[in-house]
Amino acid sequence: MPKLDICFSPELLPLYDLSGKVAVIVDILRASSTIVTALGEGITHVFPVASLEECTAYGQEHGCLTAAERDGLPAPGFDLGNSPFGFLDAARPMRGRALTISTTNGTAALRRSLAAEAVVVGAFLNLAAVADFARQQQRDVLVVCAGWKGQFCLEDTVFGGALAARLAPDFDVRGSDATLAALHLWRQGQADLSAYLLQSAHVRRLNSLEASQDFEFCLRIDAYANVLPVWENDRLVDAALN
Numbered sequence: 001m002p003k004l005d006i007c008f009s010p011e012l013l014p015l016y017d018l019s020g021k022v023a024v025i026v027d028i029l030r031a032s033s034t035i036v037t038a039l040g041e042g043i044t045h046v047f048p049v050a051s052l053e054e055c056t057a058y059g060q061e062h063g064c065l066t067a068a069e070r071d072g073l074p075a076p077g078f079d080l081g082n083s084p085f086g087f088l089d090a091a092r093p094m095r096g097r098a099l100t101i102s103t104t105n106g107t108a109a110l111r112r113s114l115a116a117e118a119v120v121v122g123a124f125l126n127l128a129a130v131a132d133f134a135r136q137q138q139r140d141v142l143v144v145c146a147g148w149k150g151q152f153c154l155e156d157t158v159f160g161g162a163l164a165a166r167l168a169p170d171f172d173v174r175g176s177d178a179t180l181a182a183l184h185l186w187r188q189g190q191a192d193l194s195a196y197l198l199q200s201a202h203v204r205r206l207n208s209l210e211a212s213q214d215f216e217f218c219l220r221i222d223a224y225a226n227v228l229p230v231w232e233n234d235r236l237v238d239a240a241l242n
Contacts, residue, residue, distance in 0.1 A: 001170070001171065001172050002134075002138055002139055002140050002141065002170075002171050002172065003140045003141070003171060003172040003173075003175050003176070004134075004140070004141045004142075004143070004160075004163065004164050004167055004171045004172065004173050004176075004179055005140070005141070005142050005143070005175075005176045005178060005179055006142070006143045006145065006157065006160040006164075006176065006178040006179050006182050007142055007143065007144050007145060007178070008145050008147065008152050008157060008178060009145060009147040009150050009151065009152060010105075010108065010109040010112050010113075010144060010145075010146065010147065010150065011147075011150040013112055013113065013144065016142055018113060018115040018116040018117075018142065019115060019116075019117070020117050020139060020140065021116050021117055021118075021139055021140045021141065021142050022116060022117065022118045022119075022120065022133070022134055022137050022139050022140070022141045022142070023113040023116035023118070023119045023120070023141075023142050023144050024120055024121075024122040024130055024134075024141060024142070024143045024144065024163065025106065025109055025110045025113055025119065025120070025121050025122065025144050025146065026121075026122045026123065026143060026144065026145055026146065026156045026159050026160065027103070027105050027106030027109065027145075027146035027156065028123060028124065028153075028155040028156055028159055028218050028219075029153075029155055029202055029203065029206050029214070029215065029218055030069075030082050030083065030084065030103075030106075030206075030214055030218060031048075031069075031082060031101070031103040031105065031106025031107055031146065032106055032121045032122060032123040032146070032229075033084050033123040033124070033125055033214075033217070033218040034067070034082055034083065034084045034086070034087070034101070035048070035101065035106075035121050035123075035229050035236060036084075036121060036123045036125045036126045036224050036227050036229060037084035037087050037088070037125065037224065038084075038087045038094075038099055038101075039224075039227050039229055039236070039237075039238040040125075040126075040224040040227040040238075041087045041088065041094065041095070042094060042095030042096060042097075043065075043087065043094060043095075043097060043098065043099045044096060044097065044098050044237075045098050045099075045235045045236060045237045046098070046099045046100070046101060046229065046235060046236040046237075047062070047064070047098070047099070047100040047101070047234065047235050047236075048100075048101055048102070048106075048107040048110050048111065048236060049100060049101070049102045049107060049111070050102060050107060050108045050111050051102060052068055052070070052075055052078075052102055054100075054102065055067075055068050055078065055100050055101065055102040056077070056078075058100035059078075059079075059100050062098055062100065063098075064097060064098035064099055064100050065079045065080065065094065065097050065098070065099045065100070066078040066079045066080070066099075066100055066101075067079060067080035067081060067082060067086065067099060067100070067101040067102075068080075068081070068082070068101065068102045068103070069081050069082030069102075069103045069104060070103075070104055071104060072104070072205060072206055075102075082101070082103050083214050084214065084217055084218065085213065085214065085217070098235075104148075104149065105146040105147060105148060105149065106146045108146075109144055109145075109146040109147075110144075110231075112144075113144050114231065116142070117139060118133075118137060118139070118230065118231070119230070119231035120133055120228055120229060120230050120231070120239075121228075121229035121230075121236060122143070122159065122163065123159070123218065124159060124162065124193075124218065124219055124220065124221045124222075125218065125220060125221075125222070125223045125224045125227075126222070126224045126225060126226075126227045126228060126229075127159075127162055127163065127166065127221055127222055127225075128166075128222045128225040128226075129224075129225060129226055129227055129228040129239075129240075130163060130228065131163060131166040131167055132228075133228055133230075133239065134163075134167055134171070135167070135170060141163075141167075141171070143159070143160040143163060143182075145157055145159075145160065148201075148202050148205075153200065153202045154185070154197060154199070154200040154201075154202070154203075155197050155200055155202065155203065157181070157182045157185060158182065158185050158186050158189055158193075158196075158197065160178075160179065160182040160186075161179075161181075161182035161183045161184070161185050161186025161187070162186045162190070162221075164179050164182060164183050164186070165183060165186055165187070193219050193221075194215075194216060194219055197215075197219070203215055226240050227240065228240060230242075
């Protein structure tokens with residue numbers, strides 16, 4: 001039986017062997033939610049990069065939209081920040097465009113996880129698609145929580161618990177204390193996820209930046225149930241369209 005484990009921070013990745021595994025990169029607030037929304041709204045592919053300089057260079061080289069965020073705020077000089085609502089603006093048509101994105105936590109976590117057999121991006125928005133992919137792969141799964149500047153984040157770990165609940169009993173979700181803890185957190189908060197996660201320091205930090213609309217949107221479970229960003233060569237594409 002394949003196993004699901006959870007890495008609470010990218011700083012802990014050296015403790016894990018990614019070879020042969022599916023890595024699920026999760027940054028609920030907001031990189032993974034924004035990437036899922038972008039592909040769901042017609043962006044063709046996404047180049048996730050670690051630095052602002054790379055983001056600028058990719059935009060120039062590939063003629064794509066650029067999105068960047070640092071410390072929760074849009075980085076100056078880019079087309080977009082790190083809000084999913086940037087891709088829901090009817091006044092700014094984006095369907096058929098490519099995107100390059102750099103964020104404080106999420107894109108860096110992805111770049112550090114590329115040794116895995118398969119790399120996908122997970123969010124509450126596409127929980128069903130991630131669970132379906134994991135079942136199809138029948139490989140061990142490691143949920144890589146982006147956290148906040150190397151530290152633990154409640155919302156990313158709760159997502160790991162939600163995925164574990166979806167995958168049981170087809171996966172071993174009790175072979176790791178990290179997964180067991182995430183399951184307990186999910187069961188404690190699932191009845192009113194918004195109220196539960198309002199306790200989170202990262203949520204309060206984000207809301208202090210007047211991004212509470214983003215917070216509520218990013219908790220919409222399976223709003224993009226058929227969208228699965230998967231790493232292919234040097235980019236993320238929607239597996240459903242490839």
